[in-house]
Amino acid sequence: MGKSLKSNQRKIIVILIIILVLLIPINIYLYINNISLKSEYQSLNKDYQTNNKDFENESTKIDEIKDKLDSLNNLNNDTKKIKEELFKDIKVLEDNILNGKSNSKIAYLTFDDGPYYSTYKFLDILDKYNVKATFFTTSINGTNCYDDNTKNCMALYKEYVKRGHTIANHTYTHGIFKGLYSSVDSFISALKKQEEKVKTETNGYVTNIVRFPGGSVTAGRLKSGIIKELQKLNYGYVDWTAEDGDGGNLTSTSAAWNNFTSTINEKVEVILFHDFNKYTLEILPDAIEYLQDKGYILLPLFYESNMVKKS
Amino acid sequence: MKKIIIIITIILLLATSILTLNIVNYCILTNNIESTKENLKQINKKDTDNQDTYKELEQEYEELKKEKDIEIKEHETWENLLKVIKEKL
Numbered sequence: 001m002g003k004s005l006k007s008n009q010r011k012i013i014v015i016l017i018i019i020l021v022l023l024i025p026i027n028i029y030l031y032i033n034n035i036s037l038k039s040e041y042q043s044l045n046k047d048y049q050t051n052n053k054d055f056e057n058e059s060t061k062i063d064e065i066k067d068k069l070d071s072l073n074n075l076n077n078d079t080k081k082i083k084e085e086l087f088k089d090i091k092v093l094e095d096n097i098l099n100g101k102s103n104s105k106i107a108y109l110t111f112d113d114g115p116y117y118s119t120y121k122f123l124d125i126l127d128k129y130n131v132k133a134t135f136f137t138t139s140i141n142g143t144n145c146y147d148d149n150t151k152n153c154m155a156l157y158k159e160y161v162k163r164g165h166t167i168a169n170h171t172y173t174h175g176i177f178k179g180l181y182s183s184v185d186s187f188i189s190a191l192k193k194q195e196e197k198v199k200t201e202t203n204g205y206v207t208n209i210v211r212f213p214g215g216s217v218t219a220g221r222l223k224s225g226i227i228k229e230l231q232k233l234n235y236g237y238v239d240w241t242a243e244d245g246d247g248g249n250l251t252s253t254s255a256a257w258n259n260f261t262s263t264i265n266e267k268v269e270v271i272l273f274h275d276f277n278k279y280t281l282e283i284l285p286d287a288i289e290y291l292q293d294k295g296y297i298l299l300p301l302f303y304e305s306n307m308v309k310k311s
Numbered sequence: 312m313k314k315i316i317i318i319i320t321i322i323l324l325l326a327t328s329i330l331t332l333n334i335v336n337y338c339i340l341t342n343n344i345e346s347t348k349e350n351l352k353q354i355n356k357k358d359t360d361n362q363d364t365y366k367e368l369e370q371e372y373e374e375l376k377k378e379k380d381i382e383i384k385e386h387e388t389w390e391n392l393l394k395v396i397k398e399k400l
Contacts, residue, residue, distance in 0.1 A: 016319040023326040030333035037340040058361040086393040164388030
């Protein structure tokens with residue numbers, strides 16, 4: 001009996017040892033395999049994290065470019081809002097200056113009678129000083145430059161806007177002695193024709209400021225009738241408070257400079273230049289520096305300005 | 312003899328437990344690997360789609376930028392002037 005028990009116990013021990021011996025390599029195999037799987041998983045997970053980060057970056061870039069596209073699509077509205085705010089602020093500043101509440105000074109640089117074949121030189125100088133001005137345009141020669149039938153300067157219209165200047169109306173014909181002031185209708189017709197010209201050449205730029213060729217006084221008895229029509233068209237008109245005399249018989253640079261400096265007396269100036277005059281071209285850099293030294297803020301004209309008359 | 316049987320049984324139980332753990336671990340890891348592979352595949356696809364979308368949008372943006380060159384310059388001008396005037400007020 002005792003022997004049989006011992007024999008059975010031995011058998012059990014042997015069986016248990018066999019099972020144990022089998023289990024140990026299986027465990028070792030699985031353990032090693034799991035280590036390899038873990039490493040594979042970690043590597044895959046790392047790839048996933050990297051790719052996910054790339055994906056998120058790409059998504060952020062897409063959001064950013066979508067925002068940029070939206071802002072480009074809404075650019076006109078944004079510009080309109082900025083202009084409204086700016087003009088409101090300039091008007092306040094102008095009022096403060098004119099009421100003696102502000103020591104600031106404003107100078108509106110204006111250039112008449114372009115586009116002209118020397119206009120690019122004027123634009124380059126303005127660019128150099130980062131000054132924006134207003135160009136009162138005319139189309140005396142139809143599709144060509146003022147005063148030169150052989151040169152086409154129509155690209156200048158886009159260039160004015162591209163370089164940040166404002167375009168204003170100086171009538172299509174500029175015909176002071178050719179019937180422009182023969183009637184209210186002839187003036188308004190020349191105004192509308194130039195308005196269309198500006199729109200066509202710039203793909204839609206709209207101006208509502210006019211300068212009478214020769215100044216508003218040149219319209220004589222027609223002035224009040226023209227102004228009434230301008231009001232209906234939502235136009236304002238502007239003369240000038242300072243000039244270098246380049247619209248008349250200017251004979252030297254020094255004469256231009258003396259004329260210019262002697263007329264700068266007001267806190268808000270509208271300065272009349274012509275972008276065809278070589279003497280003006282010569283004094284322009286000094287004129288800009290002169291104004292800046294005297295503390296003037298140089299601005300392009302805008303409809304709401306006190307200097308743009310509405311009646 | 313009985314003691315030996317008990318010790319061997321305990322060792323055997325431990326080995327069986329380790330085996331169970333290893334098997335569970337194996338299953339979890341295999342499952343994780345499969346799901347990560349699937350996620351990776353999807354994220355790669357999304358990433359490729361995103362890259363294509365970005366390229367298209369970028370092209371659209373560049374074209375619009377060229378088209379609106381004048382408006383952009385005008386916008387910048389007024390924006391800068393606004394800053395100058397705000398400082399003076």
